[in-house]
Structure formats: C-alpha cells, structure tokens
Amino acid sequence: xxxxxxxxxLFILVLFIAVIFYQSLFEEKNYxxxxxxxKIENISIKEFNTxxxxxxxxxxxxxxxxxxxxxxxWCMPCRQEHEHIKKLSDIDNLKLVGLNYKDxxxxxxxxxKEFGNPYDTILSxxxxxxxxxxxxxxxxxxxxxxxxxxxxKKYIGPINSQIVxxxxxxxx
Amino acid sequence: xxxxxxILFLLFFIFFNFINVFGENTKVDEIxxxxxxxxxxxxxxxxxxxxxxxxVKTLILNKLESGSSEKDIYDFLKSKYGNWIVYEPEFNxxxxxxxxxxxxxxxxxxxxxxxxxxxxxxxx
Numbered sequence: 525x526x527x528x529x530x531x532x533x534l535f536i537l538v539l540f541i542a543v544i545f546y547q548s549l550f551e552e553k554n555y556x557x558x559x560x561x562x563k564i565e566n567i568s569i570k571e572f573n574t575x576x577x578x579x580x581x582x583x584x585x586x587x588x589x590x591x592x593x594x595x596x597x598w599c600m601p602c603r604q605e606h607e608h609i610k611k612l613s614d615i616d617n618l619k620l621v622g623l624n625y626k627d628x629x630x631x632x633x634x635x636x637k638e639f640g641n642p643y644d645t646i647l648s649x650x651x652x653x654x655x656x657x658x659x660x661x662x663x664x665x666x667x668x669x670x671x672x673x674x675x676x677k678k679y680i681g682p683i684n685s686q687i688v689x690x691x692x693x694x695x696x
Numbered sequence: 697x698x699x700x701x702x703i704l705f706l707l708f709f710i711f712f713n714f715i716n717v718f719g720e721n722t723k724v725d726e727i728x729x730x731x732x733x734x735x736x737x738x739x740x741x742x743x744x745x746x747x748x749x750x751x752v753k754t755l756i757l758n759k760l761e762s763g764s765s766e767k768d769i770y771d772f773l774k775s776k777y778g779n780w781i782v783y784e785p786e787f788n789x790x791x792x793x794x795x796x797x798x799x800x801x802x803x804x805x806x807x808x809x810x811x812x813x814x815x816x817x818x819x820x
Contacts, residue, residue: 626751653758656751659776
C-alpha cells in the first residue's frame, strides 16, 4: 500500500503532462488572446496628410464592413501584400481604410505613387497609439470591422489571395 | 591623497546613482515593467525598443496625463490584448490551478515531511 500511492500519483502526473504536451502539438503557434473585448471605441483618427479627423463610425458610411489595413512604407511585407490589398478595393460592400503607421509623410506618399493607392480613405497613426485601440500588434495587419465596430476578423501579417476570398465572403 | 581619491570615487558613485534614480523612477517605467511585450516575448514593454513597446509607452503617458489610474491602464490593455500582457496573472477560473497548486504542494510536502519526522522519532 505504501508503494502504491506515490506510484499512482506519479502516473497521474505523467499522464497529465503527456495530455498537455499532446494537445499543444495541435495548437496555434502564435499567441491569440481568447477573452478579449472585440468591440472598438468610436475613436477619432487624423486623416493622412490633412488636418481632418474621422470617427470610425462615420467612416463606414453605407457599406457593410470596414477593412482597416495597417501599413508603413518602411515595412517590407506591406509591399508584398499590396497587390492583394488592391483586390480588396474591388469588393462592393467593403470600405477600405489604410492606417499609415509611424511613417514619414514623404516616404508614405512615394510608396503610394510607386505601388498605387487602393484605399478609400487613409488615416494616420504617427505615434502608434491608435493601433493599440484597435488591439493591433504592428505592421502589416488587417482588421475586418462591422457597423457596430466589432472586430470580426484580425489578420496579423501580410494577407494572401485566400484571405482576400475570405473577406469577400464576409462582405457579401 | 588616497583618502581624497576614495572620497572622489564615492561622490561620483553617489552622483550617478542619483541620476539613475531620477531618470528611471517615473510612473510610465513602473507600469511598463509590469507589461509583457507581445511581439518580442521574453522582454517587458519597459525593456523593449520595438515599435509596439514604444507605442504602448506613449499610450501609457497619454493615459496618465489625461487622468487615468494605473488600474485603468492595465484594464484597458487587458481588454485589448488579453491577460497575457500583464506579468501577474489575475485570479480567475483559467488561472485557478496556477495559484492553488503551489500552495497545495507546499502544504502536502510539509505534511509528508512532518509524517516522516514523526515516524523516524517513533522508531528511535
């Protein structure tokens, strides 16, 4: 009896660890928080290169969804994903908003001249604090938001043609 | 001459120590030391120079200036990024085992040691 109890405890412990390790094999490698508040406050953000300020709720107008794409001219993956961002501008029910992140105005303008400007509106996040209100981590990142300012989807990193398809389905 | 050098050294030491204290001990530093930098795991927001961490520090400063309390700032960041952003996990259903297990092991271990000691004494 004396030997059996520690043995059972050890067995349970090993089993416990094995189950956790086994489950972790199938888990997403990147950390995505679960119980976060998906609703964004109706904050106002300055328009890129003007002194106008826009409230997020006013931006959506008559569209079903807003896609906010956080980008910067210094971000290499943003160049890669720009072709796919252009495809988003063809979606009817989607308002495509660019949020220029911690960038120099001249560099950002050169970027748009070189690669094209697919955005309906461009906003500016010069000190990076507006992105924190959106719960973003950095550039590039694309958020799909509905009329109630609820985040439906968050794509961390550059988007691809599969994601463009997903967003199309959401908007239609 | 030797004592003069020692005094000079001590003065320098105290002087730089004070600079350190006044330079670092701000509220923003205090709060950012308790926050985990989410894109550079293993570093705190205070330690990191990543764009994300710098933005968080600016946000903390803005929030403090607009009158938010320390708790408001932690709650705000937790609502955006989840509990993972703070180093100290809060007590809830998800973290129950985390908080209880060490206490349980401590008591259980103490009990085992006490039993062993009592048995040993009896045998003697």
